[in-house]
Amino acid sequence: MLKRDFTAEQMMFRDAYRKFLQQEIVPNMETWREQGIVDREAFRKAGEQGFLMVWPDEVFGGLGDDDFRFEQIILEENQYALTGDWGSTLHSRLIGPYLTRFGSEEQQKRFLPKCVSGETILAIAMTEPDAGSDLAGMRATAIDHGDHFLLNGNKTYISNGINADLVIVAAKTDPTNDPRKIGLFLVERGAEGFHRGAMLKKMGQKAQDTAELFFENVIVPKENVLGDSSSGFIYLMEGLAEERLIAAVGSLAMAQKAFDVTLEFTRDRKLFKRSLGDFQNTQFKLADLRAELDMQQVYVDHCVNVHRQGQLTAEDAAKAKLLTTELLCKVVDEGVQLHGGAGYMDEYPISRLYTDARVTRIYAGTSEVMKLIIGRDLYRNEAVPFIDRDMP
Known part of the structure; x- marks a missing residue:
């Protein structure tokens, strides 16, 4: 088990948010999926309990803590509760900060309080x-x-x-x-x-x-x-690194969830009077995925820490977004295969995870665009080798 870097306050926040999801969001998700839209009341309830927008100053109703790890917790818990398509982070952390980064004091006073409370979506x-x-x-x-x-x-x-x-x-x-x-x-x-x-x-x-x-x-x-x-293009570019980090955190959490439900299924599923997990093919496939998931978790957590210091580059965010979304699609595909016919049935979480995952390689910039960003950086004159020969 990887040791991860969260404060005691953030761990308490995780527990509280997990309970909120189980009480207010999970029981309604099937209805919302059928109607194609989340009830507005979900935003208001999240706002009332301080789970919608954490970072704005207290004068606007937030906690005044801009630590990205709070949003990382929200993203991870949403995926584990299978409530990722609620999309609260879109409102809270992807769009909301535009108001403080580029908005006037008057605009912030006019709009932010109701955004924090969930009255304005x-x-x-x-x-x-x-x-x-x-x-x-x-x-x-x-x-x-x-x-x-x-x-x-x-x-x-x-x-x-x-x-x-x-x-x-x-x-x-x-x-x-x-x-x-x-x-x-x-x-x-x-x-x-x-x-x-x-x-x-x-x-x-x-x-x-x-x-x-x-x-x-x-x-x-x-x-x-x-x-x-006339500066909107620059403004949009400024927010892209965090947007792609959000995509990476959410995609990797979804991949972790898909792995867990697949592992549980292979432990219980019987084939030729043996557990599916007893077969070497199953163990090798899941071992490969487990190693990839752990390695990418280390990199994503590193990107989060770098971002907290204001130093996350567009290229490093692109790497995280590219690899996590590609791995997610690999995990859900293997998960459906190991579930067999059950994996094609919506009553099993892996089916929903499979269809939810596909768009992650498209939004926030396609995988091909991520490769362009990374590739162009390799050919810049100021690019340096991974191991600098002049290092002591």
Whole structure:
């Protein structure tokens, strides 16, 4: 068993969050998966108990502790409870920090308290039908009209798209002269010209509401612009390392869960009057997976610690995201195979884990994009060998 680095306070937080999931979230997950959306009350209950947004200052209702390990605990416990498609981290740690990193004091006072309490649910709208990982290819525009911007465009595959009360929308602000100038705009529920499509049906993660969003001449007042209206591309890039670390933590926790349910199944399953786990083939496959999981856990925990010091690079985050998501898909595939016919039945957790896992190699940047990021870094002039010959 690997020794991991969590404080006593964080271990108490883990126990409390685990109980919260068992009491408030787990009993409702099947209903939410069937309806394709989590009840808004889940966000409010999490907010009431301090589990929704930990990092904001106490003046906004948070705990004022920015230690990423709190979110790591939330991600891990959600996967172990099979509640990962609730997606609270999307609201809490992936989108919420945009308000403090780039928002004005007035914006923070206006929006953060209700985000912390769960009254306001967040979404971010970047992806378009013809622009996913390539943000420069987006077509949405926000044209300056003096006291406001006029927003037009379509977004798709937006998580929390139905539930969201506040959407951060990325749009080009100078599409003719400089297509890399992108702004981030706060669009509130009920804004005239803001429409939502029907919930999109997905392969997995079915409780996470996903939708298309449409913006037709939406007037966005200047006070709803995040930071500089031409620096959104830089803002989005700044948050990508943490976003990919979030993906890595969640994917690895899901892989650990898939391994555990598979190991338990092979201990109980009888084949030719023997336990499936007694066969050398089973033991070798699970031994390989156990070793890979442990090694990647060490690296992910290292990335978390580096991130806490503000030193996580885009390249190291890409490595974590690439390897954990690829390993996850390997673990769930082996898990289904070792379950046999049972693995194809939704009554067994491995079936749900299999379908939930596939998108992890796509969101937050595809595996191919992660390889591009890592590969380009290898050919930079300042790149240094892993072992520096000048080291003492």
